[in-house]
Amino acid sequence: MESAQLFDAGEKGRGLRATREINAGEVIFSEPSFSAVVFDSLFSQVCHSCFRQQAQLHRCAQCKFAHYCNRTCQTACWDEHKQECGAIKKAGTAPSENIRLAARVLWRIHKVSGLASDSQLVSVDQLEDHVADLSKEDLDEVNTDVQTFLKYWSHGRKQHSAEYIAHLFGIIKCNGFTLSDQRGLQAVGVGLFPNLCLVNHDCWPNCTVILNHGSQTAVSSALHSQRRIELRALRRISEFEELTVSYVDYLNVSADRQRKLKEHFHFDCTCEHCRQRANDDLMTAGADSKPSAEKLKEVAALSREYLENIETARVNGDYHEVLRLCLECLQQQEDVLADTHLLKLRVLSVTSEVLSFLKSFSEAAAYAHRMVEGYKKLYHPNNAQLGMAIMRAGITHWHAGQIEAGHAMICKAYGILMVTHGPSHAITRDLESMRTQTEMELKMFRDNKHEYNAMRDAALKNPTKSVCIDFTPAASQVTRVVCIAFS
Ligand SMILES: [Zn+2]
Ligand SMILES: [Zn+2]
Numbered sequence: 001m002e003s004a005q006l007f008d009a010g011e012k013g014r015g016l017r018a019t020r021e022i023n024a025g026e027v028i029f030s031e032p033s034f035s036a037v038v039f040d041s042l043f044s045q046v047c048h049s050c051f052r053q054q055a056q057l058h059r060c061a062q063c064k065f066a067h068y069c070n071r072t073c074q075t076a077c078w079d080e081h082k083q084e085c086g087a088i089k090k091a092g093t094a095p096s097e098n099i100r101l102a103a104r105v106l107w108r109i110h111k112v113s114g115l116a117s118d119s120q121l122v123s124v125d126q127l128e129d130h131v132a133d134l135s136k137e138d139l140d141e142v143n144t145d146v147q148t149f150l151k152y153w154s155h156g157r158k159q160h161s162a163e164y165i166a167h168l169f170g171i172i173k174c175n176g177f178t179l180s181d182q183r184g185l186q187a188v189g190v191g192l193f194p195n196l197c198l199v200n201h202d203c204w205p206n207c208t209v210i211l212n213h214g215s216q217t218a219v220s221s222a223l224h225s226q227r228r229i230e231l232r233a234l235r236r237i238s239e240f241e242e243l244t245v246s247y248v249d250y251l252n253v254s255a256d257r258q259r260k261l262k263e264h265f266h267f268d269c270t271c272e273h274c275r276q277r278a279n280d281d282l283m284t285a286g287a288d289s290k291p292s293a294e295k296l297k298e299v300a301a302l303s304r305e306y307l308e309n310i311e312t313a314r315v316n317g318d319y320h321e322v323l324r325l326c327l328e329c330l331q332q333q334e335d336v337l338a339d340t341h342l343l344k345l346r347v348l349s350v351t352s353e354v355l356s357f358l359k360s361f362s363e364a365a366a367y368a369h370r371m372v373e374g375y376k377k378l379y380h381p382n383n384a385q386l387g388m389a390i391m392r393a394g395i396t397h398w399h400a401g402q403i404e405a406g407h408a409m410i411c412k413a414y415g416i417l418m419v420t421h422g423p424s425h426a427i428t429r430d431l432e433s434m435r436t437q438t439e440m441e442l443k444m445f446r447d448n449k450h451e452y453n454a455m456r457d458a459a460l461k462n463p464t465k466s467v468c469i470d471f472t473p474a475a476s477q478v479t480r481v482v483c484i485a486f487s
């Protein structure tokens with residue numbers, strides 16, 4: 001922690017600030033998780049040690065719950081799993097992710113008394129819990145979890161009061177971060193990173209957090225590094241400037257972001273962007289045809305209804321219905337909502353994804369292009385979500401045979417991800433090889449268009465050669481737990 005230090009951030013309480021000037025793309029600090037667990041829904045698809053998602057994991061013979069890539073991953077995780085394994089065996093079944101995480105945190109606290117390393121700035125016990133600020137509903141939920149926890153823990157040697165356990169659940173609730181898989185494409189678990197918890201929020205932050213699985217691509221898992229987060233600078237930061245990350249997606253109007261932050265993290269955001277209501281006008285703008293206020297309101301309400309139905313169809317796996325609803329909704333929005341209107345951007349995003357999924361790449365590319373143009377007007381130029389969106393759009397253009405646009409977008413995305421994810425991240429390396437590949441194809445295209453098109457058609461017929469675009473919500477960053485609910 002040479003580049004950051006604790007300081008009194010006034011109304012915000014504790015915070016971290018830079019101890020020197022930092023450049024865009026620099027890693028300010030990296031930190032292994034204090035504890036982490038895989039989501040219930042993915043317990044058999046994601047390794048409980050390295051959090052890689054893959055087929056054919058080996059099951060722990062004892063509890064039959066934990067899954068691992070291989071023996072090396074299992075051995076690496078045994079210290080973390082040992083007591084959990086016994087508890088699950090005794091209970092006969094594994095409790096939910098919340099309970100599992102709280103128990104792992106408590107076992108770790110017992111072992112290291114809350115401080116896992118010299119560089120950890122505060123003990124886990126001393127993190128904010130906001131239990132006193134919880135609504136009646138949330139408090140009931142916590143109390144139910146506490147009861148379940150105490151049963152699960154009943155075989156443990158040291159017993160704790162319900163109050164202390166509620167304190168732990170409070171800490172997890174407002175400090176837990178979601179972890180993504182090795183490609184950063186899907187949220188697969190949740191963990192606690194004590195130093196990262198000290199970084200305050202800003203809607204227009206100067207840092208971003210990503211999970212770096214390090215050398216997890218190494219063939220031998222003995223060479224894998226611990227799962228750890230990196231705090232990376234999005235721009236030049238001066239000495240003693242406060243370090244900030246965003247706890248919520250920027251693509252919400254300021255009042256919505258403030259409401260979400262108040263609800264989940266119990267503070268009123270007074271950042272520059274919220275005070276100025278920056279970009280709120282663009283996010284709610286009407287089209288150039290200047291529709292009336294009533295018309296805008298009517299189409300916005302209609303769009304919300306459509307988005308709910310689209311989500312239902314998506315969950316049911318009815319992708320043709322998703323597409324039908326999207327196109328119908330876009331027709332209603334045309335000439336009424338601007339391309340930077342949040343509701344239009346959401347529909348554009350699903351439309352391009354579903355069209356890619358259905359392999360209508362040319363159409364998908366057109367919608368992806370519009371979406372990216374809208375995003376560029378709203379997001380910080382080094383925003384990770386923007387980088388991921390441009391990457392997806394680039395791949396879509398590439399698949400559609402629009403090699404010039406595809407290559408340009410892939411280069412652009414690569415530039416952003418070099419800052420937000422860094423050169424060693426798996427997704428940046430993917431982008432780098434795509435950049436080389438598209439550059440080669442672009443040269444071929446310029447030399448001989450006919451030959452290029454013939455080659456491309458052949459490649460698309462062979463599905464193993466085309467890069468697969470997942471039809472899943474992107475979770476490119478490590479985000480506070482709450483963001484899952486928003487995506
Ligand atoms: Zn593993
Ligand atoms: Zn086990």
Ligand SMILES: [Zn+2]
Pocket residue numbers: 202203204257269270271272273274275
């Ligand atoms: Zn704000």
